[in-house]
Amino acid sequence: MCFLRSEGRGEEAAEVEDRELAEAVAEARRSSESDAEANALLSALCAEGEQRVADAIAFAEILLPMLAQVMRPPLTAAARAAESPRQRKPSAEKSGEAREIADFIDEMLAQDRTGNR
Amino acid sequence: MPTATVEKQPALLDSPLAAPPASSRPAAPKGAVLLIGLDLGTNKSCVLAGAQGSTDIVVSKVVPSVVGYVKDGIVDGIITGNARILYGEEALRQMLHADLAAPLAEGVIARPEAARDFLLHIRTLADPTGRADIRAVVGVPANAGEPAREQIRRSAQGIFSRILLIPEPFLAALGFRDDSRVKQPGYVDPVVNSLFIDIGGGTSDLCLVQGYFPTHDDQVSIPFAGDAIDEIIYNELGRTYPNNGLSRITVREIKEAHAYVGPSRKPLEVKVVIGGKSRTLELGDAIGNACNTLIDRIYPALTSLIEAASSDSVVTLLQNIIITGGGSQIRGIDTVLQKRLTDDGYESPKVRLAGQDFRRYVAIGALKAARAARENQWQVLLS
Numbered sequence: 026m027c028f029l030r031s032e033g034r035g036e037e038a039a040e041v042e043d044r045e046l047a048e049a050v051a052e053a054r055r056s057s058e059s060d061a062e063a064n065a066l067l068s069a070l071c072a073e074g075e076q077r078v079a080d081a082i083a084f085a086e087i088l089l090p091m092l093a094q095v096m097r098p099p100l101t102a103a104a105r106a107a108e109s110p111r112q113r114k115p116s117a118e119k120s121g122e123a124r125e126i127a128d129f130i131d132e133m134l135a136q137d138r139t140g141n142r
Numbered sequence: 143m144p145t146a147t148v149e150k151q152p153a154l155l156d157s158p159l160a161a162p163p164a165s166s167r168p169a170a171p172k173g174a175v176l177l178i179g180l181d182l183g184t185n186k187s188c189v190l191a192g193a194q195g196s197t198d199i200v201v202s203k204v205v206p207s208v209v210g211y212v213k214d215g216i217v218d219g220i221i222t223g224n225a226r227i228l229y230g231e232e233a234l235r236q237m238l239h240a241d242l243a244a245p246l247a248e249g250v251i252a253r254p255e256a257a258r259d260f261l262l263h264i265r266t267l268a269d270p271t272g273r274a275d276i277r278a279v280v281g282v283p284a285n286a287g288e289p290a291r292e293q294i295r296r297s298a299q300g301i302f303s304r305i306l307l308i309p310e311p312f313l314a315a316l317g318f319r320d321d322s323r324v325k326q327p328g329y330v331d332p333v334v335n336s337l338f339i340d341i342g343g344g345t346s347d348l349c350l351v352q353g354y355f356p357t358h359d360d361q362v363s364i365p366f367a368g369d370a371i372d373e374i375i376y377n378e379l380g381r382t383y384p385n386n387g388l389s390r391i392t393v394r395e396i397k398e399a400h401a402y403v404g405p406s407r408k409p410l411e412v413k414v415v416i417g418g419k420s421r422t423l424e425l426g427d428a429i430g431n432a433c434n435t436l437i438d439r440i441y442p443a444l445t446s447l448i449e450a451a452s453s454d455s456v457v458t459l460l461q462n463i464i465i466t467g468g469g470s471q472i473r474g475i476d477t478v479l480q481k482r483l484t485d486d487g488y489e490s491p492k493v494r495l496a497g498q499d500f501r502r503y504v505a506i507g508a509l510k511a512a513r514a515a516r517e518n519q520w521q522v523l524l525s
Contacts, residue, residue, distance in 0.1 A: 075524050126316065126514035132355035133308060134519060 176274035178302070179509025180264060181281045181310065181502075182294070183207055184246045184344030184369060185394075185468070187260075188505040191268035192513070194277075199509070201268050204501050205230040207343075209256040209263075210240030229263040234391070248344035248365045249283035249310075250290035257297040265301050277520060278302040279508040281310035284347040284361035295523060304520035308511055311338040311349030312356055314466050316507030318496055335455055336462035337447060339440065339479075340504070341469020343368040346436070348443050350451060352459070359450060362443040366436065368468050372397055374432035375425075383423060386416050400425065402473040403433045433472050441482060448488065457489055466496035466503050 050067060057063035175194040181187055184207060191201035210233030212226050220239060221228070228236055245257035265276060280294060291307050298305055315332045323329040332338070333351055340347045346367045350360040376393045379386055388396075396412055408426035415421070444463075451459050460483070465476055476493045483491035496503055 078524070126511055127516050127519065129312075129355045130306065130308070130511065130515055130519050136355065136357060 174274050176269050176276050177509060177512040178264070178268050178276055178278040179313075179505040179507070179512055180278050181313070181504035181508065182246065183342050184244070184249055184367075186343070186501060187264070188502050189264050189267060190502070190505045190509045192509060194513070197513075202502070203267055205264070205267070206234060207244060207246055207260065208233050209243045209245060209259050210234075210236055211243065212236070212240045227259055229260065237391075246344065248369075249342065249347075249363070250286060250344075251293040251297055254293060254297055257293075258301070261298055261301045276302045277304040277512060277515075279306045279308060279313075279512040279515070281313045281504045281508055282307045283345045284309045284311050284349055284356075284363040285358060286363070295521070299523045302523055304522055306511065306515055306520055308508065309347070309349065309356065309361060310342075310504045311340045311347045311361065312351060313505075313507030313511065314338050314340050314496070314503045315349070315351040315464075316510050317499075317503035317505070318464065318466065318507075321510075330458070330462055332462060332464060335458050336464055337444070337451075337459055339444065339463065339465045339467075339469075341367050341436070341440075341465065341467040341472075343468065346440050346443075346467075346469065348440065348447055350447050350459075352451065352455060360447070362447065364439055364443060366439040368394075368397075371401070371432045371436060374435060375428050378428040378432070379423070379425075382428065383416075386414075386423075388414060388416070396425065397429060397432075398468075398471070400429050401433050401471065402430060403437050403478045404430075404474045406430050433475075436469065436472070437475070437478055437482070441479070444479065445483075445486070445488075448483075460489055460491045463491060463493040464496055465493065466500050468501070470495045470500045 050063075053066055054060070054063045057066065177192055177194055179190040181189075186204055187207045188204045189201060190199050192199045208230060210228035212221055212228065216239050218224055221236060222232075228240055233240055233242060243253050243256035245251060245253050245260045251257040266272070268274075269276060278298065280298075282291060282294065286307075286309070294307060295305060315336060315338050318332050318338075320329070324331055330336075334353045336351050338347075338349045338351060340349070344365065344367055346364045348362045348364075349356050352360070372390060372394050375397055376388075376390055379388060379393065392414070396414070400410060400412060406426055407430060409424055410426035410429065411422045412425050413420060413422050448456060448459065463479070463483075465479075469475065476495050480491050480493040483493070499506070
């Protein structure tokens, strides 16, 4: 559920919350001696779930650029030159025409990942 | 909770950006996504808000970036609603009864607790019901480092559900772009080829915007802007008119009314009240020298960015140098920069001011970005 929310899949998260979580909550309440004990158990489970998702996202953000670097085939000198920031830029007059704002955001996020900002 | 005074510019009220009064706004349904474009400024912040999937803007406000913590022992009824925390204009009005805290310095969060309170206030302005799921695009200074970005994310946790941090000059270009004219022949799209100079309170940010997302090399952030000018004027006044008793807020008001660059403008007489008596001060040199320092600081960055542009784009770029932010209100700043470029041999440079919405362009661009962002581009703030 936490993962679905982090992915923006709110409807699916709500579905899980309404069905599977509701069943799990009911089961926890049945098997606990008191409401307080059940609430504490559920809070701990939720906190653990959120922490795991946060850790996984942070781990993926660190790991992805490293993997990309490791798996990239060796570049020729010419290709390396083409990869340099100045060369990689699209021609100013042509590039803006069909570009969406979301494409710019993608570029920004890519720069974030590679530390080029 | 008192609301901050809203600075409404008459022209804006007639524009599509004008927001309807809060009373006429439908309450956001629980869980409905509300998008916010936020220019979190050192001195003033601007917030625009609108529903997802709509082009309407339901909130458009400029708020002084200040939080006032009401002092202990204030008699009941002095502060409206006996509030303990005040924001924006209300905090400034009650400065005798409150400890003022500026959440930001030099464009980044300096007082995390005040920043969090201020963001809570921004949220309340955008969604008085407190029911909406808020996603915010927040402008950050060009080249803001990861610690500064992380501080914003931390302050926004539990207030916004998702966030995107985007450099302010790029947002200014997006905001300045007239989307209805982008495909018209002859319209020069600022996102395709321009150089933005965004002069705020804490930083002056310069940015090459050339049809791709600006890289580190395309942006310069200088920690010299409105506040630094205030400081120079304040110190000069203290030297020329000892014990004048003028506060920094008064000095800022004087600057905002009389700032200029270029040759000395004298006489520039300003009436102030000192010790209860009216006095006229000659401030031509104090204001001129302070503001000209700004030119000296930003000009080298401007020329270094121009020289970094590719040779096939630089001629058009020189026609599209745009100044925005509070510093764009300094008289003569466009002509002085243009003349200096011309004198230095640059090809027909044209420097212009962004115009009357100078306080809003970053927030306008931020809201456009919020509306365009794909679902997987948002950063989730786990509360």
